Amino acid sequence: MFRKDAAYIIVGGLTGLGWACVQFLVAYGAGHAVCFSRRKPSQENLKNINDLESSSSCNVVSEQVDVTRYDSVENGFKSVNNRFPCAEIKGxxxxxxxxxxxxxxxxxxxxxxxxxxxxxxxxxxxxxxxRDLNLDYVVIHSLFPAYMVIKENRIMGLGIRSKMV
Structure with missing residues (x-):
């Protein structure tokens, strides 16, 4: 399903659903999985990455990237290209x-x-x-609260909903 000679970027990939996506990519043949996160990986994150790499042929790495800043995203993509020069970013x-x-x-x-x-x-x-890359996959995921319309709904749900409309 995923290519050994390709890199896949997972924004928010160190925890929760993002980490589950990393595990899925690895299980289905990705060659390189790159977690973009605002924070440096914790010791637990590093252990999880090491364990996943040890049990597969996938390179799993983390890049500190703040996706709200264009320059940070640009630098993150440059870093991926420098780190894996033979791996085209495909997702x-x-x-x-x-x-x-x-x-x-x-x-x-x-x-x-x-x-x-x-x-x-x-x-x-x-x-x-x-926009100029030849991507196979672009996935934007979120949480169920996006569909809830109640007074106590948290702003995160509104942000999620804004991406779905």
């Missing part, structure tokens, strides 16, 4: 999000923008960087 899986745990009506503009930025700016920056 992007995008699952980054920031939970802003507040009722929408009580949020100020800063909290609102902070919660939406990873999805909206991140998706736009990834589009700008990848």
């Amino acid at each position: 992007v899986i995008f699952g980054a999000a920031i939970l802003s745990d507040a009722i929408i009506e009580s949020m100020d503009n800063v909290k609102f923008a902070t919660a939406l930025s990873p999805k909206v700016r991140g998706a736009w920056n990834l589009h700008l960087i990848t």
Whole structure:
């Protein structure tokens, strides 16, 4: 399903559903899986990466990238190309999000923008960087709360919904 001679970028790939996507890529033949994360990997993340690499023929690495900043995304893609010069980038899986745990009506503009930025700016920056690439896959995933329309719905759900409309 995935190519040994290709690289796949997983935004938010160190934890949760993103990490499950990394494991899926590895299980189905990806040659290189690159986790983009705002944070450096924790010791637990590094152990998980090492264990996954040891049990497969896939290179699994992490790059510190803030998808809300174009220059950071650009540098992340350059780093992938430098690290794996013979591996064309063939897919992007995008699952980054920031939970802003507040009722929408009580949020100020800063909290609102902070919660939406990873999805909206991140998706736009990834589009700008990848628009000339010959990608096999672009996956933007999120969470079930996007479909919930209730007063207590968190802003993360709104950000998710904005990408689906």
